[in-house]
Amino acid sequence: MSTAFVLGQKNLTYDPAGLVALYESYPAVRDSYAQAADWSGHQVQDLLHKRADDKGLSLVTSVGLTAAMLGIADVLAEQGVLPGTVGGLSLGALTAAAVAGALPRREVVRLLCDTDASDVPESPEHPEGCVAAVLPLGQSVEGFYGTRPGVWFSGDFGMHVSGAFRMVLLSGHREALDRLAAEHPPEYFVFSEEPIAVHSPLRHRARDITARLTAGIEFGDPAVPLCSSLEERTLFTGAEVRSMVARNVVEPVHTDRLAREMRRQGARLGLVLGPTLPRDAFEFPFPVVHIEAPEDVAAAVAAVTEHGGGTVTGQTATTAQSADSPQTEGRTRA
Incomplete structure (x- = not known):
């Protein structure tokens, strides 16, 4: 294990x-x-x-x-x-x-x-941002980006444990993200305070x-x-x-x-x-x-x-604490 x-x-x-x-x-x-x-x-x-x-x-x-x-x-x-x-x-x-x-x-x-x-944003004239988007079952993420200028797919957090929806990350120009959000129920989108279009070509x-x-x-x-x-x-x-x-x-x-x-x-x-x-x-x-x-x-x-991984009783170990020598020789892994 x-x-x-x-x-x-x-x-x-x-x-x-x-x-x-x-x-x-x-x-x-x-x-x-x-x-x-x-x-x-x-x-x-x-x-x-x-x-x-x-x-x-x-x-x-x-x-x-x-x-x-x-x-x-x-x-x-x-x-x-x-x-x-x-x-x-x-x-x-x-x-x-x-x-x-x-x-x-x-x-x-x-x-x-x-x-x-x-x-910082690529261009001060075009504010950027990112938003977590909820995708209910049957909703395709491709409708949220690709054909929409200024919006990019930036991440996938996977299926919610309830099985009711998937969460993805969209990034791009804030104006384009706002237009997208305005076309859907407000509960679909949670805007981040991040001022840049993370994980995007920008x-x-x-x-x-x-x-x-x-x-x-x-x-x-x-x-x-x-x-x-x-x-x-x-x-x-x-x-x-x-x-x-x-x-x-x-x-x-x-x-x-x-x-x-x-x-x-x-x-x-x-x-x-x-x-x-x-x-x-x-x-x-x-x-x-x-x-x-x-x-x-x-x-x-x-x-x-x-779950069977075990611990090392009484062992004192550290992981890569050195600033210059991040090695872990001789330690037992779970």
């Missing part, structure tokens, strides 16, 4: 209370936030409480959630739980590369900071900047199978991870593709790190435990034991 670490996307609206409690409960989480603060130049409390002006909120949220996901991975390692496979969506894909040992943590934070200036400049920056970063081969959310594929080399990081900026992400590839790699249980995916909302091909607060850690360890 293998346990998958699932790292979700940036969430601008999450309640930080659970992460604050984790920070207060676990030194490993405090260490992770301290490192992220040092590398980013932000204060720990700003990262922890998601404090920033409107222009800086996106970066503070990205760095703060990255610190949280890495800190939770370290807490699990201290409990003897290490991933058999790992993968993520959007921000989570970049952070997953660090958890898998392919990218130093320092470089993840620096990359977020160095690309922050590119997180992000081509940001992709080029990311590619240029990552060319100067040393990527290692993942120490555990690193599953992509861009296609059903596992990445085994540093070169493949470098390419994924740049492509991740402009290409759609897929929860179902990520989950199926994890299942193919042997995953029988998923642990979602941080408040990055809606709790108990979307279908996975294996049971999933969300870790967003201290009480979730015990639930995760119990789930690993219940």
Whole structure:
């Protein structure tokens, strides 16, 4: 049995209370936030409480959630739980590369900071945005984009556990998204506060900047199978991870593709790190435990034991805590 670490996307609206409690409960989480603060130049409390002006909120949220996901991975390692496979969506894909040992943590934070200036609309005259769209059974997503100028398909979060609808992400020019929403019932659309057209061709400049920056970063081969959310594929080399990081900026992400590839790699249980995916909302091909607060850690360890993954009693382990040597040799994986 293998346990998958699932790292979700940036969430601008999450309640930080659970992460604050984790920070207060676990030194490993405090260490992770301290490192992220040092590398980013932000204060720990700003990262922890998601404090920033409107222009800086996106970066503070990205760095703060990255610190949280890495800190939770370290807490699990201290409990003897290490991933058999790992993968993520959007921000989570970049952070997953660090958890898998392919990218130093320092470089993840620096990359977020160095690309922050590119997180602006391609043209100031054309505001951008993104929206989560609910697709009831029988509704085709192709009617929402493709034939509509200025709207792109940017992600698929999969089928809701109720089986009643699917959730997709659309991005593009805000005017085009508003026109689309006006043609459907209001409950079909939930607009994000994100001011850019994420995972769309409009992000081509940001992709080029990311590619240029990552060319100067040393990527290692993942120490555990690193599953992509861009296609059903596992990445085994540093070169493949470098390419994924740049492509991740402009290409759609897929929860179902990520989950199926994890299942193919042997995953029988998923642990979602941080408040990055809606709790108990979307279908996975294996049971999933969300870790967003201290009480979730015990639930995760119990789930690993219940599903046969086991824990290493008395083992003290850490996952890629070093800024420059993200290796996990000699540790037992769940």
